[in-house]
Amino acid sequence: MIDEPMDERDTSALDEEAAREMDGVPEHLRDDGEDDVDESAEEALDDALASLRGDLEAAKQETLYAKAETQNVRRRMEKDVQDARNYAATGFARDILSVADNLGRALDSIPQDLRGDEKLKGFIAGIEATQRELDKVFNQNGITRIAAKGMPLDPNQHQAMLEVPTDEAEPGTVVQEMQAGYMIKDRLLRPAMVGVAKKPE
Template sequence: MTDTNKPEPSGSDAQDKAVEEELKGVPEEFLDDGDEDQSGEGGLEEALAGLRSDLEAAKQETLYAKAETQNVRRRMEKDVTDARAYAATGFARDILSVSDNLARALDSVPQELRDDEKFKGLVAGIEATQRELDKVFGQHGITRIASMGLPLDPNQHQAMMEVPSDKHEPGTIVQEMQAGFMIKDRLLRPAMVGVAKKPD
């Protein structure tokens, strides 16, 4: 007579069966059979070293990308600022001729006509227009370049002629033929000047 009662599996057998159930469906290449040799451990170290190297390279690339993005953003901000600051440059350069003509008109009016009742209103109107134009220039950062009595500055002055003089050092501006202007920190138009030289 045979014993129909099967022996209860031991604790270790039960654990093995539970592990086998858990590992069902896992690909074989991911399973460790416990028989790794020294070469397997070396391969793992190589893989980890490769991953560390890749991670460091990725960090460097990220830092470079962030720096480049920051540089592009700064360049764009500067371009926008410059565009706002100097947008009126072309128009301002053209309108300077209007200012020149007004100044010439005022300079050409003799004193007796300025005192004449018939011309006082006309002269006052031209002077008011000149003042208004200067005010608008100031609002847009357009300023006149100082010239008379100063040394010649090639960045702001354009020497048109030399004037013999005993009273001034050579290279000193003694005559201004046309006023020069700056727009903020940029040259809008150089001043056309005459400079002193030693008499022959």
């Protein structure tokens, strides 16, 4: 027997029967399954997007950290280079201070009456010129003498070797300099060795 095509009346009857069966079923449960598939796909897509956003944020943070570390390394290198440039002569300068000390002692030891002696004038002038030239070289390299006599004692620049009882200066004032002190730029090269005033007993 050959099946006859279903007419429109039969189709509408089936639709009415299906509608009666769905009566009493909540709307969100009236589903043929296609919406579940769509929601699962959307959830998977949302999860993938959230994961990508997390990865992107982590990559941004790592990039920022790497950039900050690079800047810190560059600053440290620039400071090291600057320090090397500024203080390269420190060792040599510390060694040459003894030459400056000896020149100063030589000039200080010349009696006043010999300074007018014609035979010694050239010799004394030569020592004084050498001392001036040495001071000029020191200044060119940022080496300066520390002010001491008459200044309040500064433990960062002065080394107190003895106390001198006196009424002529306030206690704690430098009244005697036994050895000159020097700075190179803003660093101490050698402290000044000094005598400090104290109240007489």
